[in-house]
Every structure is written in structure tokens, then in C-alpha cells.
């Protein structure tokens with residue numbers, strides 16, 4: 001440590017709020033697929049094979065997006081839906097409040113989308129497209145059952161119509177709450193994978209998985225794990 | 241600051257990297273006092289673990305002095321002397337609450353890389369591939385420690401740095417391996433491997449009341465250490481058939497518990513070893529399982545197989561042997577936070593002192609040479625430790 005990395009920089013990249021400093025990293029997870037495949041193939045090892053398989057899965061999702069992967073993600077056999085679940089050691093009411101609060105939703109999706117309140121039951125979503133052109137739409141809360149479920153839908157006119165829903169159910173025993181997040185895209189003539197890639201810059205499984213993991217980390221640990229500022233021979237900050 | 245970076249297979253270099261900083265409010269930055277090489281690092285050196293990147297700072301066993309604290313850190317202050325387990329725990333998830341720290345849900349920033357392979361993600365670990373979190377390692381002047389209140393353990397003044405260092409990784413790993421064996425009076429425990437983890441498993445098993453400990457290796461100086469420090473009987477596997485020898489020495493029963501502290505780069509002899517080695521050479525798989533297969537055959541019926549060695553995705557595991565013999569198989573990456581306080585107590589009480597593992601202490605600048613000694617097991621090297 002030297003003075004230049006002293007107290008002033010402390011907290012600037014704080015993830016206590018879940019805001020990841022993902023500048024330039026937005027595409028990383030999608031790119032990882034290709035990078036892993038390349039690395040795996042180049043290495044010609046079993047580790048490489050596993051790596052290639054993992055990367056291939058991500059890459060496949062990022063390119064194709066249809067069918068098998070939705071099944072793999074445990075979603076209903078609906079090509080336009082991706083669903084995943086996590087169990088969180090918190091009450092359904094507490095978790096519901098987090099997802100109901102636009103600021104908190106903004107934290108869960110940091111790096112993928114900016115979410116702001118735009119009235120009582122409306123939010124303004126803005127994403128920087130992978131190619132750099134920002135896209136925005138309004139979303140409206142269409143289902144609001146405190147402690148049980150929430151649903152948002154993009155309002156007419158969105159480039160890619162999308163719908164998000166989150167359900168909260170008591171986990172068995174005293175394990176907390178099962179949180180199930182589902183995204184549905186209605187891309188005109190496209191697939192859910194293409195839609196998620198074109199709008200959010202990641203495959204939908206990663207988007208849903210990241211949002212759920214951040215929800216759990218923030219609720220349980222008060223912050224999200226991060227490689228912001230991580231030192232290496234490549235410089236500062238890391239995201240694979 | 242200066243740090244030891246992985247630049248490729250068998251290519252380690254000390255270079256200048258940015259200083260770590262407090263990012264999250266529960267972080268501290270530690271000035272590293274001592275940092276040790278670990279056998280599992282050799283898999284990285286040898287190129288068997290994917291998701292390393294050129295420039296990654298390695299090292300995951302360390303202790304030091306707190307240099308900077310985040311604003312939400314309560315129990316740790318600047319200047320405190322602490323030892324830190326290699327896996328990062330959040331302290332609040334279901335797994336941390338269950339004392340299963342290496343399974344923490346909330347400390348791996350790259351969880352999405354592990355899930356397609358493991359079906360789940362592990363906790364993050366320092367300096368050990370991006371799939372395992374990507375955190376910069378400890379072979380450096382400074383290292384960032386997340387969730388400091390949970391992961392920093394104060395070192396009692398009467399312990400010197402080397403006495404505390406191995407409570408970070410080698411000792412809790414070996415101690416957990418012995419703990420898995422639920423040792424009772426009269427038990428015979430066999431341990432494959434006399435590296436840092438194996439020696440710690442042997443000594444811990446003795447401490448937990450094993451009647452006899454049998455240590456298996458091929459290096460005379462390490463077998464001598466097992467004898468001296470753990471009071472172990474020894475077997476040089478290059479001289480005898482290990483399974484026959486263990487059966488012979490235990491009245492035909494076999495050891496009550498067998499601990500594999502070798503893992504995927506097990507050396508061996510004979511046909512099975514040649515098969516493993518050939519496949520590994522061809523990179524057809526990353527694991528050589530000779531030690532594990534021996535342990536399964538030698539173990540008493542109904543006994544316990546405790547697996548500590550680091551494995552990749554080993555594709556040939558004779559499960560039928562375990563099933564037909566009714567073995568209990570127990571495995572984990574180390575749950576360090578569960579054990580560190582009692583380990584430090586053991587040292588303070590004079591019951592065990594792991595500092596003999598540090599056969600070579602070197603400045604950080606000479607860490608590449610240290611790894612060379614370690615990898616080739618030259619000059620009686622068990623663990624080289626680096627003082628930045």
C-alpha cells in the first residue's frame with residue numbers, strides 16, 4: 001500500500017450497495033464463453049475439455065439461445081423464458097421489499113441495466129447496448145403481492161418486449177426463502193438468447209443467475225463479492 | 241508493490257503490480273509477513289488447472305499485519321497480527337452458518353464460471369484460478385482480505401510467524417482430514433502423502449487419539465519427519481506393495497481410516513501408475529488416482545476414506561470398491577474458519593507446532609527459486625515460505 005491508494009479511494013468502488021464497477025466488463029461474461037473455448041481447445045487437456053465445455057455452453061447460449069439451454073436452466077419448455085432459483089437466508093417480506101424498491105433493483109442489475117423509479121408503479125430501464133447505443137423503455141408493475149410475488153412488464157414500444165417476475169416461497173425447515181426469478185422476452189422473430197444478448201449483453205442464464213446471486217449476497221452478507229481493484233500483472237481490476 | 245505472478249506453465253516471475261485496496265466496507269488490506277507455497281499450487285504451475293491468466297498473483301497460505309481497514313470492520317484494527325484461511329467466508333450464508341466455510345455462497349465473484357462444471361460454486365480462494373474467484377494471491381507485499389471480521393484470526397503474542405502461518409491452509413486441511421475419521425481408541429489411521437497436508441493430518445490424527453498412524457511416501461526425509469513429529473510408522477511405496485503391507489501390519493483388517501493427502505498428481509509405481517501418467521501426459525485427464533485406489537483397497541471394511549487431495553474431474557473412480565466394502569467417503573476443501581482457533585490453542589498449549597514444515601524461508605524476490613526447490617523436492621524442501 002502506498003499513500004496514493006489510501007483512504008481517498010476507499011469505498012469508491014464499494015459494493016455494499018451491490019453496484020459493481022463493471023465499466024467495460026458488461027460484455028465480459030458473454031465473451032468469456034468464447035475465451036474459454038479458445039483456451040480449452042488450445043490447451044488440449046481434460047481441464048481444457050471441461051473448460052471448453054463450460055465455455056461452449058456459454059457461447060452456445062450467446063449465439064443460439066433456444067431450446068436445450070432453457071431446459072438446462074430448469075425453465076419450462078418455453079423458448080422465450082429463462083428461470084432460475086436461489087435460497088436466501090432472509091424472510092420473504094424482506095426480500096420482497098428489496099425487489100420492490102427500484103434503487104435495490106438497480107443494484108441487483110448493476111452493470112446490465114440502470115433502473116430508476118418513474119412513478120409509483122413504473123420504472124425507467126436504460127441499458128447501454130453491446131454496440132454502445134443506449135436503449136431505454138418504461139416498465140410497469142403488473143403484479144404486486146407483498147411477500148409473495150412481483151411482476152414487471154415493458155410498456156408498448158420497447159425494442160424488445162420483456163417481462164420479469166420474481167416469486168418468494170418459504171424454504172423447507174428454517175432455511176429461509178426460495179426466490180425464483182423468471183425473465184420472458186418476446187423478441188420479434190428472434191430467440192430469448194438473441195434478445196438478451198442484444199439488449200443486456202449477456203446470455204439470459206448469466207443475467208438471471210447474477211441478479212439472484214447478488215440478491216442473496218446483499219441480503220445475507222451485506223455486500224457482493226468483487227474483483228474491483230484486484231491487482232495483477234495486467235493492472236488493476238479484473239473480471240476474467 | 242512486488243508480487244509473484246503466474247505467467248504460464250512453469251513460468252513464475254516477481255513483478256511490479258498495483259497495490260490492493262479496500263473495496264468493500266468489510267475488507268482489510270494485510271501487509272503480508274509470511275506466505276507459503278502449497279502442493280496444490282503445483283497443479284497451477286504444471287498447467288492442470290484451467291482459468292489462470294498471465295499476470296495472476298498466486299499464493300493462498302499466509303499471515304501478516306493489518307495495514308488498512310474498511311469502515312464496517314469491527315473486530316480487526318490496523319497493526320493487528322492475524323492469520324487468514326485460504327477460502328473466503330462471508331460468515332452469514334447457510335454454509336458458513338453450518339461451519340462449511342469452503343462452500344460459502346457469497347464470496348466467489350466468478351460463480352458463473354464454476355456452475356456449468358460443478359453444478360454449484362465454491363467459496364472464493366486467494367490466488368487460485370479465476371473459476372475459484374480470481375482474487376489476487378498472497379505471494380505479495382499486500383493482500384486484500386474480504387469480510388475481515390470473519391476471516392482474520394488474531395495470533396497470540398507468544399506464537400512466532402511460522403507457528404501461526406500453517407493455520408491458514410496446510411494444518412486445517414490435514415486437521416479436517418483427521419476430524420473426518422471420527423477417531424476412536426485403538427484406531428489405525430493410514431495417510432498417503434508426507435507433504436505439508438499429509439504431515440499435518442498424521443500429527444492431528446495422533447493428537448485426536450489414533451493408536452497408530454501409518455505414513456506412506458517415497459522421500460526418506462519426509463518419512464523421517466512423519467516418524468519424528470507424528471510418531472508415525474512409515475511405508476516407502478517404492479519398496480513394497482502398499483495394500484499388502486498395510487493388511488499385513490493390521491492383522492489383515494486394514495486401517496480403520498485412510499486419508500488421501502496426495503491428490504491428482506500422485507506418484508506411484510507399476511501398471512496403474514503408468515496408465516495414469518500416460519493419460520495425464522496426453523492431457524486426456526488431469527488426475528492420477530493411484531493413491532486413492534490404494535486407499536480404497538487397503539481400508540478396513542466399513543472404514544472411512546477421507547479425501548483431501550485436490551482433484552480436477554477424475555474420470556476413473558472405482559466406486560464399486562467403496563460400495564462393496566461399505567466405506568464412508570468424506571471430502572471437502574478445507575473449512576479453515578472452523579478449526580483455526582483450536583489450532584492456535586494447540587500451539588499455545590505446546591501440543592503441536594507445525595513450524596517445521598517451513599524448511600526454507602526466502603525473500604519474495606527468490607520465490608521462483610523456492611517453487612523450483614519445492615516442485616523438484618530438492619534439498620529436503622517440504623514448504624518454502626516467503627517473507628516479502
Ligand SMILES: [Zn+2]
Pocket residue numbers: 278279280281300301326409410
Ligand atoms: Zn493449499
Ligand SMILES: [Zn+2]
Pocket residue numbers: 329330331332333334335336337343344345346
Ligand atoms: Zn458464507
